Amino acid sequence: MHVAIPAIQCGNFASVVNIISKAGGTARLIHDPKELEGFDRVILAGVGAFDFGMACLEEGGWIEPLDRLARGGRVPILGICLGMQLLCRRSDEGVRPGLGWIPADVLRIEVEPGSGLKVPHMGWNTVKVMRPNPIMPMDGEEQRYYFVHSFHAVCDEPSDVIATALHGQPLTAALGRANVMGVQFHPEKSHRFGLALMRRFLEWTC
Amino acid sequence: MLKRRVIPCLLLKDGGLVKTTRFSDPVYVGDPINAIRIFNDKEVDELMVLDIEASRRGREPDFGLIEQFAGECFMPLCYGGGIRTVEQAQRLFALGVEKVCIQSAGLEDMSLIRRIADRFGSQSVLFSLDVRKGLLGGRSVHRHAGSRAESRAWRSVIDDAVRHGAGEIVLNAVDRDGTMKGVDVDLIRKGCEELSVPLVAVGGVGSLADIRKAVDAGASAVGVGAWFVFYGPHRAVLITYPRYDELVALLES
Numbered sequence: 001m002h003v004a005i006p007a008i009q010c011g012n013f014a015s016v017v018n019i020i021s022k023a024g025g026t027a028r029l030i031h032d033p034k035e036l037e038g039f040d041r042v043i044l045a046g047v048g049a050f051d052f053g054m055a056c057l058e059e060g061g062w063i064e065p066l067d068r069l070a071r072g073g074r075v076p077i078l079g080i081c082l083g084m085q086l087l088c089r090r091s092d093e094g095v096r097p098g099l100g101w102i103p104a105d106v107l108r109i110e111v112e113p114g115s116g117l118k119v120p121h122m123g124w125n126t127v128k129v130m131r132p133n134p135i136m137p138m139d140g141e142e143q144r145y146y147f148v149h150s151f152h153a154v155c156d157e158p159s160d161v162i163a164t165a166l167h168g169q170p171l172t173a174a175l176g177r178a179n180v181m182g183v184q185f186h187p188e189k190s191h192r193f194g195l196a197l198m199r200r201f202l203e204w205t206c
Numbered sequence: 207m208l209k210r211r212v213i214p215c216l217l218l219k220d221g222g223l224v225k226t227t228r229f230s231d232p233v234y235v236g237d238p239i240n241a242i243r244i245f246n247d248k249e250v251d252e253l254m255v256l257d258i259e260a261s262r263r264g265r266e267p268d269f270g271l272i273e274q275f276a277g278e279c280f281m282p283l284c285y286g287g288g289i290r291t292v293e294q295a296q297r298l299f300a301l302g303v304e305k306v307c308i309q310s311a312g313l314e315d316m317s318l319i320r321r322i323a324d325r326f327g328s329q330s331v332l333f334s335l336d337v338r339k340g341l342l343g344g345r346s347v348h349r350h351a352g353s354r355a356e357s358r359a360w361r362s363v364i365d366d367a368v369r370h371g372a373g374e375i376v377l378n379a380v381d382r383d384g385t386m387k388g389v390d391v392d393l394i395r396k397g398c399e400e401l402s403v404p405l406v407a408v409g410g411v412g413s414l415a416d417i418r419k420a421v422d423a424g425a426s427a428v429g430v431g432a433w434f435v436f437y438g439p440h441r442a443v444l445i446t447y448p449r450y451d452e453l454v455a456l457l458e459s
Contacts, residue, residue: 014302018277047299047327118404120329120373123426124209124251144209146282148304148329166207189282189304191249 001202003027004039006066008046008056015188016045016080023198033065041076041201042069044083045188050106050151051094053082063099070101070180076204077180078135081149084175084182088153101180103156104172109149111168120150125165125185127173133162134204135181135197136174143193145173145185152184179206210457211251211427212417214434214447215408216241218257218287221271225432226258227384229336229348235435235443238271242278245434248447253279254307254376254406254429256334257287261310262350266294269301276302286334286376295322299330307332307376313349313356313363316370323371332406333367334376335360337393345393348380361396374404376429382410384432389420398424414448414456421457 003020005013007029020027020043027043030036044066046053057063069075079087088098091106098106111117126144129136136143145165152171155161160177164170165185174183181201187194216238217224223241224232235241238255245253255275260267267288276283285298286307295306311318312333322331336348337360347356347363356363364375377397379390389410398405404426411417411430420428437444448456 014273014276014300015279018302019280022280047330049327118402118426121208122329122373122404123211125207147208150329186282189280191246191280194280 001025001041002039003202004030004036004042005045006033006042006057006060006062007031008044008053008060008062013045015186016043019188019195019198020202023195023202025198025202033061036065036069039075041078042066044077044079044086046082048082049093050082050085050091050098051096053086054094054096054098057086057099066099070099073179074206075179076134076201076206078201079180079182080188081184081186084184085151085153087175087180087182091151093151102153102160102175102177102182104153104160104175106151106153109152109167109171115168117168120148121152121165121167121171122148125167125173127163127165127185128170129163130161131159133174133176133181135183135200136163137196145183145187145190145193147173147185149184153182209251209453210421210425211406212448212453213252213254213406213427213429214245214250215254215256215429215431217431218255218268219259221268223435224258225384225435227432229380229383232258233441239274239278241435241445242275244445245447246278246280249450250281250447252282252284252427254284254286256285256307260288262352266290267298269297272298272303273301284332286332290318292318292321292325295326295331299326305330305332305374307334308372309334309336310350310353312367313347313353316366319367319370319372323373328371328373328403331372332374332376333364333372334378335363335367336378336380338380364397364401368401368403372403374406374426375401376406376408379407379409385410386412386432386436388412389416389423389428391419391423394420394423394425414452418456
């Protein structure tokens with residue numbers, strides 16, 4: 001399986017490329033949207049601010065070709081961390097519209113003062129899988145993943161929420177519909193749990 | 207619920223892994239890549255690698271070596287040592303490092319932390335401070351030989367780093383380093399008071415009970431050096447890490 005990673009900004013692309021090859025696939029950073037055609041799946045990865053991410057997509061000419069792939073329904077797309085948030089309509093972190101493939105807004109994480117909870121939600125957390133989906137098993141061993149984020153996605157449709165993680169309140173850990181999935185955590189930094197997720201992503205056919 | 211993190215802290219010197227005692231007498235403990243592979247297999251929460259010679263010798267990070275580390279780490283990797291510019295931090299992130307740890311350059315000019323945090327987010331930049339006890343029991347900032355003494359109170363230096371955007375604080379108890387004789391609970395407690403960001407307590411861990419004490423004193427994460435690389439009274443080199451169920455039983459009860 002060949003995975004395209006749009007090189008939209010600096011980020012931990014090296015780690016994503018590493019885990020895909022460990023999971024049995026191949027991944028390549030691509031710098032030109034025209035190259036998307038040669039690949040059977042796409043990962044949107046990256047760290048940084050929401051507007052910066054959207055600006056990179058726009059300036060690189062990625063939005064229209066990615067939109068076509070998302071709406072075509074055939075090519076699996078996975079957003080990681082900021083990449084997941086970009087799948088949504090908008091974010092408290094910026095003013096630019098998101099890709100809008102998932103009807104959800106990205107809001108700042110609020111924690112109760114005095115609760116001892118901190119923002120960013122950073123570290124390892126367990127997740128609760130809410131519905132059958134292509135990338136995370138519903139049963140079996142407890143799954144834990146590495147998170148780093150200060151904003152969280154809130155979906156209009158509860159059926160778009162794939163998994164949640166508790167941090168004062170349940171936060172969306174994974175979301176998706178049709179061929180588009182997103183994870184708030186970093187599978188590339190989550191040991192065998194992330195590796196298993198990547199293998200499932202590589203095996204997933206839409 | 208978020209887990210408290212237990213982080214092996216590995217020290218680099220001339221490309222090899224060493225372990226110090228009270229920041230002196232580095233003992234060679236092996237090849238870093240091999241150690242990192244073992245820690246990866248043991249599914250450690252996170253890994254911290256600090257080059258203890260880079261700043262002292264005015265060297266920049268060994269990017270080639272760090273790239274190899276990142277390729278072995280399927281968990282978050284933090285690197286510190288010799289980082290003086292945003293460009294160096296950016297290069298480390300591109301290699302697959304999650305977090306950079308700033309100390310010497312930050313003590314000279316905290317704006318480096320601000321510039322890294324503005325570009326890559328606070329979660330990506332840690333500030334590390336070494337604190338030692340004086341003869342009269344007072345605590346002060348420890349700086350390596352050859353650099354100017356730090357006159358500010360240690361706690362105000364931490365607050366300054368947080369104001370400049372540090373996303374986490376690494377607090378090293380110099381007097382406990384390498385001793386495995388227990389953590390400095392009082393230091394950790396004072397470090398965590400009114401601190402808005404997570405604190406990684408390092409120095410002195412020699413048992414699971416010590417990890418628990420550091421967490422009870424307020425630490426979000428505990429760094430462990432000697433206890434994870436030495437075994438037995440003669441300090442034979444053996445790389446270990448507690449099992450996940452042991453840590454759950456220890457930290458979630």
